[in-house]
Amino acid sequence: MHMAASPDKVGATGGAGNSSSIAETLAEFARRRKSFWIMASLAILFAVWEIAGRIPISFAFPTFFETVTAFAEMVSDGTLVRAYAITFQPLLLGITASAVLGVGLGIVMGLSDKAEWLLAPVFIVFQAAPMAALVPLVTFVYGIGLVAKTLAVIMLALPVIVLNSYKAIRHVNPSLVDMCRSFQGTRVQQICKIIIPDAAPVLFAGLRLGIAAGFIGVILAELLITPTGIGDLITYHRSIANYAHMYAAVASIIAVSTLTLTALQYVELRFLRPEKRRK
Amino acid sequence: MANPRLAPTAHPSGAASPDVIVEVRDICKHYNDVEALRDINLDFERGKLTTLLGPSGCGKTTLLKIIAGLVPATSGQIRINGKTVTGPGPERAFVFQDFALMPWATVLRNVAFGLELKGVPQAERNRTARHYIREVGLSGFEEKYPHELSGGMRQRVGIARAFSVNADVLLLDEPFSAVDEQNRRKFQEDLLQLVEKERKTFLFVTHSIEEAVYVSDRIVLLSPRPGRVSQIIEPAIDRSAAPDVIRRDKSYLDVVEEIWQGLRQYAE
Amino acid sequence: MKLFGFRIPMMASLVLWALVWEIVGRMDVIFLIPPMSSIISAGFGLVATGSWQSASLVTVRSFVLGMALAIAVGVPLGIAMGRFRIVDNIFGLWVNMFVSAPLSALVPILMILFGLGETTVVVTVFLFAVWIIVLDARAGVMQVPPSLIEMGRSYGASRFTIFTKIILLSALPEILAGIRIGLIRGVKGVVIGQILVSIIGYGELFELYSRSFDMERFWALTMILFAAAMLLSAVVEHFEKRIEYYAGAR
Numbered sequence A: 001m002h003m004a005a006s007p008d009k010v011g012a013t014g015g016a017g018n019s020s021s022i023a024e025t026l027a028e029f030a031r032r033r034k035s036f037w038i039m040a041s042l043a044i045l046f047a048v049w050e051i052a053g054r055i056p057i058s059f060a061f062p063t064f065f066e067t068v069t070a071f072a073e074m075v076s077d078g079t080l081v082r083a084y085a086i087t088f089q090p091l092l093l094g095i096t097a098s099a100v101l102g103v104g105l106g107i108v109m110g111l112s113d114k115a116e117w118l119l120a121p122v123f124i125v126f127q128a129a130p131m132a133a134l135v136p137l138v139t140f141v142y143g144i145g146l147v148a149k150t151l152a153v154i155m156l157a158l159p160v161i162v163l164n165s166y167k168a169i170r171h172v173n174p175s176l177v178d179m180c181r182s183f184q185g186t187r188v189q190q191i192c193k194i195i196i197p198d199a200a201p202v203l204f205a206g207l208r209l210g211i212a213a214g215f216i217g218v219i220l221a222e223l224l225i226t227p228t229g230i231g232d233l234i235t236y237h238r239s240i241a242n243y244a245h246m247y248a249a250v251a252s253i254i255a256v257s258t259l260t261l262t263a264l265q266y267v268e269l270r271f272l273r274p275e276k277r278r279k
Numbered sequence B: 001m002a003n004p005r006l007a008p009t010a011h012p013s014g015a016a017s018p019d020v021i022v023e024v025r026d027i028c029k030h031y032n033d034v035e036a037l038r039d040i041n042l043d044f045e046r047g048k049l050t051t052l053l054g055p056s057g058c059g060k061t062t063l064l065k066i067i068a069g070l071v072p073a074t075s076g077q078i079r080i081n082g083k084t085v086t087g088p089g090p091e092r093a094f095v096f097q098d099f100a101l102m103p104w105a106t107v108l109r110n111v112a113f114g115l116e117l118k119g120v121p122q123a124e125r126n127r128t129a130r131h132y133i134r135e136v137g138l139s140g141f142e143e144k145y146p147h148e149l150s151g152g153m154r155q156r157v158g159i160a161r162a163f164s165v166n167a168d169v170l171l172l173d174e175p176f177s178a179v180d181e182q183n184r185r186k187f188q189e190d191l192l193q194l195v196e197k198e199r200k201t202f203l204f205v206t207h208s209i210e211e212a213v214y215v216s217d218r219i220v221l222l223s224p225r226p227g228r229v230s231q232i233i234e235p236a237i238d239r240s241a242a243p244d245v246i247r248r249d250k251s252y253l254d255v256v257e258e259i260w261q262g263l264r265q266y267a268e
Numbered sequence C: 001m002k003l004f005g006f007r008i009p010m011m012a013s014l015v016l017w018a019l020v021w022e023i024v025g026r027m028d029v030i031f032l033i034p035p036m037s038s039i040i041s042a043g044f045g046l047v048a049t050g051s052w053q054s055a056s057l058v059t060v061r062s063f064v065l066g067m068a069l070a071i072a073v074g075v076p077l078g079i080a081m082g083r084f085r086i087v088d089n090i091f092g093l094w095v096n097m098f099v100s101a102p103l104s105a106l107v108p109i110l111m112i113l114f115g116l117g118e119t120t121v122v123v124t125v126f127l128f129a130v131w132i133i134v135l136d137a138r139a140g141v142m143q144v145p146p147s148l149i150e151m152g153r154s155y156g157a158s159r160f161t162i163f164t165k166i167i168l169l170s171a172l173p174e175i176l177a178g179i180r181i182g183l184i185r186g187v188k189g190v191v192i193g194q195i196l197v198s199i200i201g202y203g204e205l206f207e208l209y210s211r212s213f214d215m216e217r218f219w220a221l222t223m224i225l226f227a228a229a230m231l232l233s234a235v236v237e238h239f240e241k242r243i244e245y246y247a248g249a250r
Helices: A007-018 A022-032 A034-054 A064-076 A079-111 A113-128 A131-142 A146-170 A174-182 A187-224 A229-239 A243-272 B060-068 B107-117 B122-135 B151-164 B181-198 B209-215 B243-248 B250-266 C010-026 C036-048 C050-083 C085-099 C103-114 C118-142 C146-154 C159-197 C201-211 C215-244
Strands: B020-031 B034-045 B049-053 B075-080 B092-095 B169-173 B201-206 B218-223 B228-233
Touching (some): A034 A064, A034 C085, A064 A079, A079 A113, A079 A146, A079 A187, A131 A187, A131 C159, A131 C201, A131 C215, A174 A187, A174 B092, A187 A243, A187 B107, A187 C103, A187 C159, A229 A243, A243 C103, B020 B060, B020 B201, B034 B201, B034 B228, B049 B209, B060 B201, B107 B122, B122 B151, B151 B181, B181 B209, B209 B250, B218 B250, B228 B250, C010 C036, C036 C215, C050 C085, C050 C118, C050 C159, C103 C118, C118 C159, C146 C159, C159 C201, C159 C215
Parallel strands (some): B049 B201, B049 B218, B092 B169, B169 B201
Antiparallel strands (some): B020 B034, B218 B228
C-alpha cells in the first residue's frame, strides 16, 4: 500500500465530479489512481468520526471538525511546533544511538557465531518481552530529563534494530559470498563489498521498524516519566477536558510517525533496491 | 587416465598425460554421515573441455566446488599445475549456476569485479571488462543492472566475469540450467567458439546428456550415492561441422544413446 | 556454537548472563540490580501473595478478552480484504498505518473513553494485536496458488467448497503466524495499557514496587512477565510448526 499521494492527483478527484456520468468517471479514476482510494478511505473514516462525534458516543469524543479546528489552532499559535521540537530531541538521539549500536551489533552477531551465541538470546528476549515495563526504572538512575527519555527510546528501538540487522546478515545470498571467495576476495572485501551491500535493504528495513518502536518509546516516556512535548499536550488538554485539542495532538503524532515511515519506505525502494526501481 | 580400467574408449595413454593441468587425487567428501564422493581420481588436460555428468545427487557440483577450493574435501588432494590447492586461486575462475551477480552493480562492475578485488585500477579493469562484454555479445548493456537482463544474458555476464581475470581453468557449474531451451542451444554454440578462441581449460558440470556430448572433448560419468567415477567417454565428433550437422551426426547420437544406457538405471 | 566439540544450545548464554547479573548484584554496584538469587527467591515469595494472584488473574483476563476480540475481528477482516478488492482498498490504508503507528499515544484517549479500568486494557490489547492479524490473514488468502483454485474448479467444487476447503486451509499457516505475532504484541499492549492506567493488575504492582524501591519484587515481576511472553510465543510456534508441515510443500 503506497500512501504517497501527490497533491495534483488529489486535486483531480474534486474536479471529476462535474462530469455527466460521475459514477463512470469515478470508476475509471479509481482503476487508474491509487490516490483515489486513499482519499476514499480517509473520507470514510473522517465521516464516521464526524457522525460518532455528533451523536455523541461519549462526552469525551469530539467531532472530526472540532479536532481539525483545534489542530489548526495549535499549529497557528506554535504550540504544536514547540512540542515536536521537544519530542524529537530524545527520539532523534535515541534512534541515532540505536542505529549505530544496533546495526553494529547486528553485523557482528551475523558474522560471528560466538557473538551470536552470546547476544542473540538476550535480544530475542528483549524483542518478545514487554520492555515498556522497564521504562519507569530509568527514572531512578537518570531522573526525568533528556537522558532518561533517550534511554526509553533506545530500550524499545535497539532490540528491533539489532535482530533485524542480524537476520539481514545471516540471509545474505551465500552464492554471492562464494563468488567473492572464488575471486580470492579477502574477508574484509567480502564484508564490505558483498555482505553489507547485499544486506543493506533489510538493514534499512530494520531501521524503519526500529524508528516505529522508537516513536512508541518516546510517547511512553513522555506519558510515564514526565509530561513534555507532545506527551505534555496530551496530558494537559486531557486534564482540562479540552478533548478536541487532545485528540488533535494524538492524531498528529500518529500522522507524523506514519509520514516518517512512509518517507523512509520510499527512500528504501528508490535508492536501495535497484531491482524494484522500475515500476 | 587415473583409472584406465573404467575408460571403455580406446585411449592409448594409461599413464598421466603429458600436459595435465588439474589433478584430482583420492578425493572423498562426507557431509556429516552422508558420503557424497568416494575415491575420485581424475586428470584434466590443458586446453580441453571436460564435462562432469551424472544424475542429481552424484556429487558433481560438490566435486567442482572442491576443485574450486570453495568446499573443503574430507580427504584427498587437488593439484593445479602441480601445486596443491588449499583454497580459491587466481588460476581458476568459477561460473555459478544462479549467476551470482550483484544486483546493486551494473554489468560493467559485475564483470570487472574479479579485477576490482585484486586491486586493478579502475580504468584498466573497465577496459578488460568491456573487451569480454563484447566477446560474450553484450555490447551496449554495460550500464544495465542484472534485473534488466534475461537469464541467458545474466549468465553471459557471469562468463565474461570469469574470463576477465584471465584464469587458466574455468569451472562452470550447470551454467545453462536456468536458461530456456532456445537460448541454451545458442549458448552452447557460443561457448564452443569461446573455447576455440580463448584456449583455456574448461570443467563443465551438467545434467543434460545432449549438452555434454555436444560441447565436450571428454565426459566423466558419475554414479550417485556415493558419487564415484563410473565411466569416461571421449566423443569423437568433428567440431568443424555446422551445429545443425553435428546434432544430426551419427556418432553424436550414438554417444548420447550410450550414455543414456549407462544412466537409465539411476532414473526414478 | 561449539565448545570443546560439544554443541552448546543458543539459549544457554542466558544462564551466563544470569551469572554475570548475580556477580554484579553481589558487588552491590547499584541498588537497581539486586543479586539474581534474591530476585528468584523474591519471585517465589511473590507468587504466593494474594495481590500477585489477583493481579495475574486481571491481567490474563484482559489479555484473553482483548486477543479473542482481535482474532474474531482480525481474521475475517483480513480474509475479506484478501478476497474483495473494495474492502482491501477501503481498509488497506488504515491497517497499514496502524500496524506500525505508535498506538501507545491512543491509550490516554481510551482512558477517558472507557475509564481507568479493565475495559481500557482490553481495548489496548485489541488495538495492539489486531492489525498484524489482519495483514497476515490477508497475505495468506492472497497467496493461495491460483492453480489450486483452478484445480478445485476443474473438479467441480462450488465456490463455498473452494473457499472453505482450499482458500482457508491454504491460508492457515499465515493466519497462525499473524496470530503469533499478534499475541506478542498483545502482551506488550496489556503491559503498556496497565502501566499507563496504573491502578490495575501488573501496572499497579509495578507502580507499587518502583515507588517503594522494592527492586527484588520489581525484577521478579518483570521476569515472570518476560518468561510468560517467551513461553506463549514458544507454544504458538510449536503449534505453528505442526501446521506448517504441509505448507512447506507449496
